[in-house]
Amino acid sequence: MERFLGGGMLPLVLTSVGVLLLYRILVHLRKGASVQGAVVVITGASSGLGKECARVFHAAGARLVLCGRDASRLQQVVQELTASLADAKQQTYTPSTVIFNLTDADTVDRAAEEILKCYGQVDVLINNAGISYRGNILETHISVQRDVMETNYFGTVALTQALLPSMVRRRSGHIVVISSVQGKIAIPYRSAYAASKHATQAYFDCLRAEIERYQIPVTVISPGYIRTNLSVNAVTGDGSKYGVVDKTTASGRDPRDVAQLVLKAVRQRSKDVIVAGLIPNVAVYLRTLWPALFFKIMSSRARKEQKPKEE
Ligand SMILES: NC(=O)C1=CN([C@@H]2O[C@H](COP(=O)(O)OP(=O)(O)OC[C@H]3O[C@@H](n4cnc5c(N)ncnc54)[C@H](OP(=O)(O)O)[C@@H]3O)[C@@H](O)[C@H]2O)C=CC1
Numbered sequence: 001m002e003r004f005l006g007g008g009m010l011p012l013v014l015t016s017v018g019v020l021l022l023y024r025i026l027v028h029l030r031k032g033a034s035v036q037g038a039v040v041v042i043t044g045a046s047s048g049l050g051k052e053c054a055r056v057f058h059a060a061g062a063r064l065v066l067c068g069r070d071a072s073r074l075q076q077v078v079q080e081l082t083a084s085l086a087d088a089k090q091q092t093y094t095p096s097t098v099i100f101n102l103t104d105a106d107t108v109d110r111a112a113e114e115i116l117k118c119y120g121q122v123d124v125l126i127n128n129a130g131i132s133y134r135g136n137i138l139e140t141h142i143s144v145q146r147d148v149m150e151t152n153y154f155g156t157v158a159l160t161q162a163l164l165p166s167m168v169r170r171r172s173g174h175i176v177v178i179s180s181v182q183g184k185i186a187i188p189y190r191s192a193y194a195a196s197k198h199a200t201q202a203y204f205d206c207l208r209a210e211i212e213r214y215q216i217p218v219t220v221i222s223p224g225y226i227r228t229n230l231s232v233n234a235v236t237g238d239g240s241k242y243g244v245v246d247k248t249t250a251s252g253r254d255p256r257d258v259a260q261l262v263l264k265a266v267r268q269r270s271k272d273v274i275v276a277g278l279i280p281n282v283a284v285y286l287r288t289l290w291p292a293l294f295f296k297i298m299s300s301r302a303r304k305e306q307k308p309k310e311e
């Protein structure tokens with residue numbers, strides 16, 4: 001070993017580590033493209049992460065099109081944004097709003113036309129809207145599995161495909177999707193949600209490869225728990241609202257910090273970003289490198305968390 005290291009290997013290893021560190025620091029410091037004046041569309045902008053993304057992109061000078069189901073709540077967001085930056089040094093724009101439900105295929109097409117009418121183009125589409133689910137597969141109605149898929153997957157895909165042709169024509173644009181760590185690993189009692197996020201990851205990975213030739217990047221962002229109303233709004237196996245702030249959600253990241261990371265990912269045109277702590281990151285690697293252990297841990301979690309009725 002001594003001979004190995006003494007024989008010129010040590011300087012080589014140290015230089016390599018140094019170069020790698022320098023590269024990581026440069027990547028970290030890279031600011032990337034500006035979003036000043038860019039037309040940024042955000043779905044699910046009336047609350048949680050979507051609302052914080054609206055705040056962050058508005059402050060960065062983007063021309064926003066905020067999407068949601070509730071006109072008055074979106075208008076409230078617009079008022080908050082314009083009031084908070086009334087004396088900003090940088091030029092900011094009053095956001096436009098488009099109201100539609102992602103689960104209604106016809107209205108999504110019409111909404112896409114309305115979105116395009118706002119500024120004549122879309123530079124960044126941030127697919128953020130989504131719902132979660134809590135339930136045991138044995139007690140979950142199939143309609144619930146479909147409904148979650150309709151919102152998180154088909155709704156997102158429909159809007160993306162409706163806006164994509166205009167981006168391809170201009171050879172310009174950027175598609176972003178807020179997936180989840182659960183798009184990479186599946187945990188018990190989240191079947192509908194994890195399945196919808198796995199499908200999302202797969203679709204946008206395909207899309208990235210297919211549209212790179214048009215200079216349109218695709219960014220998949222996979223956060224861990226964020227402090228929002230996601231668990232409150234989650235559906236259960238019988239379709240009713242879960243209505244509880246889970247501990248995991250309450251102790252999750254501040255949505256303002258996650259929104260800043262979304263802005264960074266857009267500026268740097270990142271392809272795939274996991275925004276989570278060490279354990280979820282390790283779990284993602286474990287699922288690939290040592291699946292048997294990962295499945296054992298998940299089975300044990302399932303048993304601890306909930307007992308099926310017949311036991
Ligand atoms: N919070 C977390 O721990 C994590 C969240 N995420 C993801 O972040 C994204 C944002 O969720 P978050 O902010 O946490 O949760 P919220 O429940 O606060 O926000 C969800 C947003 O999605 C909108 N939405 C839901 N269903 C529809 C629909 N059918 N049509 C149109 N809009 C709809 C809601 O609009 P409305 O106001 O009309 O209900 C709401 O604005 C989701 O995709 C979620 O999966 C990912 C990882 C972790």
Ligand SMILES: CCCCCCCCCCCCCCCC(=O)OCC(=O)COP(=O)(O)O
Nearest residue numbers: 132133180181182223224225231279280282283
């Ligand atoms: C250092 C040793 C680590 C060993 C790894 C063991 C595996 C541990 C399992 C970890 C599971 C992490 C799950 C993370 C889930 C998550 O962050 O989901 C984000 C969401 O989308 C939240 O939605 P929800 O509706 O579930 O609140």
